[in-house]
Amino acid sequence: MEGNQQITSKRQLKLIQAVKANDDSVENSLATTSRNLQIINHQDKDESNNDYTYVGHLEDFFENEMGAYHVGNEVSNASIVRHFCSQMKTDDAFYIVDLSYFVKRYLQWLHYLPRVKPYYAVKCNPNKFIIKTLAHQDIGFDCASAEELDLVLATCPSINCEKKIIYSHPCKPISHIKYFRQHHVQMTVIDNEDELFKIKEHWSDAKVLLRLKITKNGNSMSTKFGANQYQIIKLLKLAKQLNINLVGCSFHVGSQCSDRNLYEQTLQFARKIFDLATTEECGGFKFTILNIGGGFPVQFSEVAEMIQDMIDKLFPEEEGIQLMSEPGRYFTSESTMLICNIIARRTHNKDYSSEEEEEVECHTRITKEEDEKDLIRKADILYYINDGIYGTFNAIIFDQKLFYVNYMRKYMKKEEEQEYKSVIFGPTCDGIDCISNSISLPLLNIGDYLWFSNVGSYTNSCATSFNGFKTKKYFFIWRS
Numbered sequence: 001m002e003g004n005q006q007i008t009s010k011r012q013l014k015l016i017q018a019v020k021a022n023d024d025s026v027e028n029s030l031a032t033t034s035r036n037l038q039i040i041n042h043q044d045k046d047e048s049n050n051d052y053t054y055v056g057h058l059e060d061f062f063e064n065e066m067g068a069y070h071v072g073n074e075v076s077n078a079s080i081v082r083h084f085c086s087q088m089k090t091d092d093a094f095y096i097v098d099l100s101y102f103v104k105r106y107l108q109w110l111h112y113l114p115r116v117k118p119y120y121a122v123k124c125n126p127n128k129f130i131i132k133t134l135a136h137q138d139i140g141f142d143c144a145s146a147e148e149l150d151l152v153l154a155t156c157p158s159i160n161c162e163k164k165i166i167y168s169h170p171c172k173p174i175s176h177i178k179y180f181r182q183h184h185v186q187m188t189v190i191d192n193e194d195e196l197f198k199i200k201e202h203w204s205d206a207k208v209l210l211r212l213k214i215t216k217n218g219n220s221m222s223t224k225f226g227a228n229q230y231q232i233i234k235l236l237k238l239a240k241q242l243n244i245n246l247v248g249c250s251f252h253v254g255s256q257c258s259d260r261n262l263y264e265q266t267l268q269f270a271r272k273i274f275d276l277a278t279t280e281e282c283g284g285f286k287f288t289i290l291n292i293g294g295g296f297p298v299q300f301s302e303v304a305e306m307i308q309d310m311i312d313k314l315f316p317e318e319e320g321i322q323l324m325s326e327p328g329r330y331f332t333s334e335s336t337m338l339i340c341n342i343i344a345r346r347t348h349n350k351d352y353s354s355e356e357e358e359e360v361e362c363h364t365r366i367t368k369e370e371d372e373k374d375l376i377r378k379a380d381i382l383y384y385i386n387d388g389i390y391g392t393f394n395a396i397i398f399d400q401k402l403f404y405v406n407y408m409r410k411y412m413k414k415e416e417e418q419e420y421k422s423v424i425f426g427p428t429c430d431g432i433d434c435i436s437n438s439i440s441l442p443l444l445n446i447g448d449y450l451w452f453s454n455v456g457s458y459t460n461s462c463a464t465s466f467n468g469f470k471t472k473k474y475f476f477i478w479r480s
């Protein structure tokens, strides 16, 4: 099991970093502020509050339709967390979601990329409250499976599928193709010949985009999806023969991309294909749609300005090309906080490590850093909280996410200076369920809280309910 161990230790080394404990009393607000500032220093600045992102006129929607509480812009996250902790009747973990954040992000999008229509990539966080809030703003959806389509339909029964939903997956099960067609979705994506034949047979009236391969300086960045120029030319010719309605190109640069060269090279590639497609030899298609995919970073403004510049040069407005996109993370990442309870703990941990163990450890250890078991053995305190690697913290593995932890005491207490080497385990019976193997925290009690902000993307969407633990409770807030 050598290989497994390596993967494990790689994962564990990427755990929670840059920890700063947070406020544990609302009264003690000076301390709160200074501590909060320390946390904010570790993170990037919040771009979501600007003149053009004011959402006060949506009060009725947020409060009466969505059941969200209004929170003043000056109120700290710590006091919001404390408020909802006091409302919880059980010791379950829960989320707090700022619904206004989704709208503010949309307004920010319009500000920076007014020509590009966003279709929210449902996979990023497939929750009804997000879909409802975005649909209320008339935003469309990128669904990649029949189940995602069902979720959107169940949430917005009167949605116009022709205009508002795209089936943006290049490799589709035939049953799903039929399902999307039945629901009058019009647009999809392909990147290979077999997919063209499938479309011909099962969805012959679809509007089809060609998914471009992402390459940088000639090296391919994605091995899973996308067609290179040679393949695209073959696809254009075949589509002509099959009488498929090709309408444009799409691409997806990958997650959190702020690489100017990558955007530049991909947009230039798209331009080239738009021009090639019109030639007699390649079928004489008149392309009208360019879908620039998702992968926009949370820190959006600079990347957006750069993209806007490039599309204005390569696809000038006068040409009338429609621009679409599929942002996921952009809309959700900073919207959500997770609040966990310390459900169990083991103190004086290292005092009991036996001599035998110490010896064995000397033989197996590679370096001190690499041996996570060693770290755990030598920690002072082990905490067990009620969400873990099989839940929200799966993002440590699947999304290489760094979490920032804040603590909050249930009963206020004078701040103690001493910190202990601590370990945070998730709630399941599996040893792999370790969130952090070496973190400094003051002594916390059972019933105290650990909370984490910016957990809105690729967290609950990939979480399991393994061993009977899954965070299901949501509270909603909005800020004007």
Ligand SMILES: *Cc1c(COP(=O)(O)O)cnc(C)c1O
Binding pocket: 121, 123, 124, 142, 168, 252, 254, 255, 256, 293, 294, 295, 296, 326, 327, 328, 329, 330
């Ligand atoms: C996952 C995905 C998205 C969304 O990506 P984000 O990084 O969340 O913006 C958009 N388009 C496609 C094709 C995807 O696979």
